[in-house]
Amino acid sequence: MARPAPTPTPLSHKAAASPGNDGHADTREEARVQQRLADAIYEHRLPPGTKLPEIDLCRLLGTSRGTLRKVLDRLASEQVVEQIPNRGAFVARPSVEATRDVYALRRILEAGVVRTLSKRSCGPWIDEVRQQVSEEREANRVGDTGRYIRLAGKFHLDLAAATGNTALNQHLKRVVAQTSLMTALYDEPGTNNCSVLEHLEILDAIQSGQHQEAERLMEEHLNRCERQLRLDDEPKPVDLSQALGLSTEAPPKNSPVPSPTR
DSSP states (O other): OOSOOOOSOSSOOOOOOOSSSOHHHHHHHHHHHHHHHHHHHHTTSSOTTOBOOHHHHHHHHTOOHHHHHHHHHHHHHTTSEEEETTTEEEEOOOOHHHHHHHHHHHHHHHHHHHHHHHTSOOOTHHHHHHHHHHHHHHHHHHTOHHHHHHHHHHHHHHHHHHTTOHHHHHHHHHHHHHHHHHHHHHBOTTOOOSOHHHHHHHHHHHHTTOHHHHHHHHHHHHHHHHHTBOOOOOOOOOOHHHHTTOOSSOOOTTOOOOOOOO
């Protein structure tokens, strides 16, 4: 996976409604803000280590400080944002050791995913995933990096969803979210570490019922992703409005946002 990304979002974009006269309105507003931040993080427009100043974000996103703080708290609980007392919130910056640990966990989880799928008859989901891989290939060909990142991560999440195991699916969403940050931090420039060909090989092994081969291919795929990571330099300054895909003027509070994919 070139950039395990997300998802889509691996985040739970459905925020819990806050007490008040219109809980649904609060939910929609929190979801909108969280989605905007999540997309910028998982598409690597907000790199690990980037400071997330509340005043600037409230102005750019056209939201209240209360809403933003709820969103940052939620992202922190999902280990996407780190909140440091007296310093503020930052996009999480995972260590090299944590990166190795999370990739090891992914190998365990995703070996179980492909083993489970290859031991049962494939449903219509596999044709949908094959179509998605074709779209992933095209996005990579034309240089649509944001779309490519989303589809590359979604491949792994869709396999987990096909098992029908809700707990596994939710857990893998969190893990893929973490590796997306790790890729943004440690990725070797110019590499393409989420091979479309490898995705197709994994699907072929699942569809033909070769569970040992499917496990081997998935393990090799994730090993290669990890090998292509390197220790990066300190994060460079980021223009928040550009990273969030916004103009310098605050958008309307209920402006449309692209659909989440993680």
